[in-house]
Amino acid sequence: MLVIDPQADRVADANAAAERLLGLTRADLCAAPASALFPDQRAALVVFTQGVLAKGQWWTHDLRPRHGAEKALRLEAAGSALSGETATILITLFDLDERERRRIDREADEHMRAGLPEWQRMERIFRDIERENRLILRAAGEGIYGVNADGLTTFVNPAAERMLGWASADLVCRDMHAAVHHTHADGGPYPHRDCPIYAAFRDGAVRQVEDEVFWRRDGTCFPVEYTSTPIRDRGQLLGAVIVFRDVSQRREAEARLKAALAEVDSLRERLEQENAYLKEEIRAESHHQGIIGRSPAIEAVLRQIDVVAGTDATVLVTGESGTGKELIARAIHEASRRRDRPLIRVNCAAIPRDLFESEFFGHARGAFTGALRDRVGRFELAEAGTLFLDEVGEIPLDLQGKLLRVLQERQFERVGEARTRTVDVRLIAATNRDLREEVRRGRFREDLYFRLNVFPLTSIPLRERREDVPLLAGHFLKGAARRLNRPDLRLTEADARRLARYDWPGNVRELENVIERAAILAERGRLRFDLPESRPSGPAAIPMETATEDQRPLSEEGRRLRARAEIEAALRISGGKVFGAGGAAELLGLRPTTLMSRMKVLGVARP
Known part of the structure; x- marks a missing residue:
């Protein structure tokens, strides 16, 4: 007990029990300020004393008084206000640890007083628990066995006997590691010191293992997952209990599922990329569905398409920009036996030099920085279909040899992969360059030129088939009118004659753009063309x-x-x-x- 004067912040008196509890003499307690007994707890002390003075009585577990030997105390403080001239309070300090010990001793004493009948009842309870545990061990589907601190087996349940092929009597009191865990799956030795089961009762940590094997009595092994849990008694490690299961069927199912998923992922990736490329190639406008024109030049081109489409010969389409080289390539593909497979287009002029090989042949994951997964190349996407190489003259000279090898041997390797793949692709190439001149200047391989130029086909410029201009203009006007929602647009005979007089350096592409611009600028259905005057003849x-x-x-x-x-x-x-x-x-x-x-x-x- 302590008598405290809150106003003067002093200890007025203390009894012998307070001296023993706090480890300080009465003189020391009275000499120090009351707040010094509760360092860093002034706020809690003020709240407590005000509660006692206001209510007459108060208690708290929050105060932690200073002990002379720096001993940690867990106390309960109960305060009562004392009558007198000064506002003093009596604080009674209860040692909670001592109180808990007294409670335990009292319960133990009561238990002892219950006598023999209580002990007999507890013995029956323990026997029932042991019998229930044995039933559980026998019914459990997982293998369960125990080992003591010396590594010797103490018990083995029936499920473990079935999986291991050993009888319980043959394993109890034997070194379990030497019997069933002596070797790795690859045949390598497995020392005791490396075994997680024995480590569990050496350091007291639970071990969970998913990638090891146990060995049967007949010398065969099976994959297992197991948990080794240490057993303690009053802080002392006595051994461990091991629960394991045979995961052979699950591993086989996982392997089959993994293979199936890998195949599905490969097909999905291929289909996704095919779909992306097909969407990129398909256009809503109808002029991508056929070649328009009745001029002798166009008729000659169509006859050449019919001749070569039924073969797998490589075609080289040459001609000025905007003359419809891609349209010719698509017409050849649609008339060939490969029309049910995709036509994959590669714009060689739009591919960065460093990505040519990856774009053509694909790459393996990790082949270079940024290659986060395997990529299918354009050749592989075009399997059993047609690959259209637009602007083939733009391919770097050092990569032309690799392209030639694929065309000759029908084989290639992905970037970063040693596996050689075979491909069945029909190739159509197009260029607006004079490849013969490029070969002469050393900018294009001669052997590649001859390999591409199996069946040359020329796309005719628009100025050489002027009679097709009105047909093309009318076709483009229908598409523009539909897109712009302008059904009143019409192409007069004078418009057609004016369009036919122009030389069209941009060819069909320029004609389409001029028609669309005229449709936008049209007034009351009359087209307004923005064309330079033709030169007089x-x-x-x-x-x-x-x-x-x-x-x-x-x-x-x-x-x-x-x-x-x-x-x-x-x-x-x-x-x-x-x-x-x-x-x-x-x-x-x-x-x-x-x-x-x-x-x-x-x-x-x-x-």
Whole structure:
């Protein structure tokens, strides 16, 4: 007990029990401030004393008084307010550890007083528990055995007997490691010191192992998963209990599942990439479904396509940019026996130099920085189909030899992989370069050129088949009208003649862009073309007409008469109006000043 004056922060008195509990003499206790007995707990002490003064009585477990020998104390403090002139309180300190010991001693004493009947009852309980444990061990599907601190077997349950092929009597009191755990799966020796089962009762840690084997009596082994749990009695390690299971069937099922999943992943990756490439290649516009034109040049190209499509010969399509080389390649593929397999397109001009080999042949995981998984190359994607190499002249010279090897031997290796793969691919190459000149300059391998040039096919520029321009323009206009939701757009005869006069350096691609731009700029259904004027073919700037329906070209005088008749007809339709909407210039697709100049040259009078 301590008597404390909170106002003066001093200990007024202390009894002998307080001296023993706190390890300080009464003089030391009274000489020190009361708050010094509770270091770093001033706030808790203030709350406690105020509670005692306010309520008359209070208690807490939060106060930890200082002990003279720095001994940790677990106490309960109960306070009572004392009557008198000064506000003093009596604090009673209870040693909780001592209280717990007294409680345990009291219960032990009561238990002892119960006498022999209680001991007999406990013995029956333990016998029942032991019998139940034996039943559990016999019924358990896992193998269970115990070992003592010397590594000798103490018991083996029936499931362990069945799995190991040993009788319990043959294993008890034997070194279990030497009997069933003596060798690794590969036949290597397994020393006692490395065995996790014995480590469990050496250091007291539970061991869980998933990749070892136990050996049967007949000398065969089987994969197991086991847990080794140490047994303690009053802190002393006595041995361990091992629970194990045979995982042979599960490992076999996992291996089959892993193989199946690997195959599924490979097929899924291939299908995903095929789908991605096919989506990239498919276009909604109908002009990607066939070649449009009835000119003799186009008819000749179509005949060549029919001839070569039925074979697996390599085709080299040459021609200017925008002439439809890819369309020819697609037409060959669709007419071939490989049409049910994909046509994989590779734009050689768009592939970075460092990625050519990976893009063509694929790579293995870890082949280079960023190769996080296996990748299927374009050759492998095109298996049993067609591979279209656009802009083949852009392939780096040092990689052309590898491409030649694939074409000749039908074999390749992925980057970072030693396995040689066989491929069945039909190759179509296209270029707008003169490969013969590239070979002469040393920028293209001659042997590769001859390997590609098995069946050469030329894509005709638009200026050499002007009679196809109206057909193509009408086709593109339908697509543009549908996309722009402009059903009123129309292509007049004058528009068609003007388009046919232009030389089209960008070929079909330029024509399509011009048609779409004219459709966007159209007013009241009339297309507005933004084309440079064609160069005059004679002394006068007279339009160069396309061939007549019977394909016979007009003479110079005939073209002058035809142009004069067209202008006079336009003036009659417009009522003599040249400028503005509905005027003759608009009907003919000419600038008004150009029309006036041609009227003057041809001698056409304005009504």
